Amino acid sequence: MTLLNEKDAKALTQILCKYYKDAKYYLCYKTPIDLLAAAILSAQTKDDVVNALTPELFKKYKTAKDYANADEKELLKYVKRVSFADKKTKNIIEANKIIERDYKGKLPNSMKELLKLPGIGRKTANTILINAYGIVEGIPVDTWVIKLSYRLGLSTNKNPDKIEQDLMKVVDRNCWHNFAYVIKSHGKALCNTIPICSKCPIEKLCPKNNVTKRL
Template sequence: MQSKLLDRANASKAVKALISSYPNAHYYLDFKTDVDLMVAAMISAQTKDEVVNAVTPDLFRRYRTITDYAQADEKRLAERIKRVSFAGSKAKNIIKTCKAILDFHGGKIPRSMDALTSLPGIGRKTANTILINAYGIVEGIPVDTWVIKLSGRIGLSRYSDPEKIEKDLMDIVDRRHWKTIAYVLKSHGKVICQSKIPVCSRCMINKICMRNGVSSNK
């Protein structure tokens, strides 16, 4: 994908305006422990937040620890998360990941990007999500489908590859906002820059955005 790109000054201005417009933007999946968070993040790919949040209360009551998941029966676990997409492969990855955490990390979820992304089913998005929201460690920016869509639409990145978008955003966004910018963009996508029909007339950055007036799912 080749999108038009804002110059650095306007990109920075757009990001600052969005951050100040959504001061309460936060991670959208429910969890109480780091294990809950890892599992919720792993099952969330290509699944609506509401569906994940509907599935996890029962799941988190039945499985509480890394060992619980490592010893889980794969078919039963898949059945318990059957409302999420690709439940079978996600159940398999959760079990494999938790076994690897037991075997190589003493049963504790590792707290670095390299160690997390070496686990099955955990890419940079999930690793960033875990590091930021469970441990307050900020190494990068989680790039989900909303971040991909809005970064392209607004003109913050010309790429569709999540790692390239993450690099562009890390360059534009002040480091102290890396932990929330993904949730800011998602909030903007839900409230104003909606997927099918963005409400550009109400948008706080419509004088800067490269796609002001876009009327379809682009």
């Protein structure tokens, strides 16, 4: 694979951030507790599937206390369409028990505290900090970011935390908050299974421009 030099990687990510400047987070939520549940449910599940079930879920469970006291089987009925629904249901209940017990029902707003909650890794913690609290400590690395970081020559790593470190060196700090959504927009619009390189704003810099076999 080709790793871009730092200057080109910075130029490429700048173009993308400008081109997709309106890219936004894709899951629906109103409160930090809603967001926590939606973000846990979204792992390896399509956003549309999560967004389709959360209106009913959020009507029934509004607070950390509601989730902490939830009957596991009943909560599962609301989320059964997501992958690993059993495990995610347990994580949502356990996380909210901790929030209720240790944080008086308020979702904590630091990376260190969020990472202690079950079902929360750096991707979800970054997502919550950015979208619930406007705190930008890093870049959420989801499956689109993993795939396109490799394809665009921004990282040779496979580990999401290492990819995040690579990206933080070349992405402008003021684009960290929506870089994952920029990448997703680009992937969906132009750089999916069959990339449309002729219409791509970064075709001059991309190492996979018009390469038949892309990873």
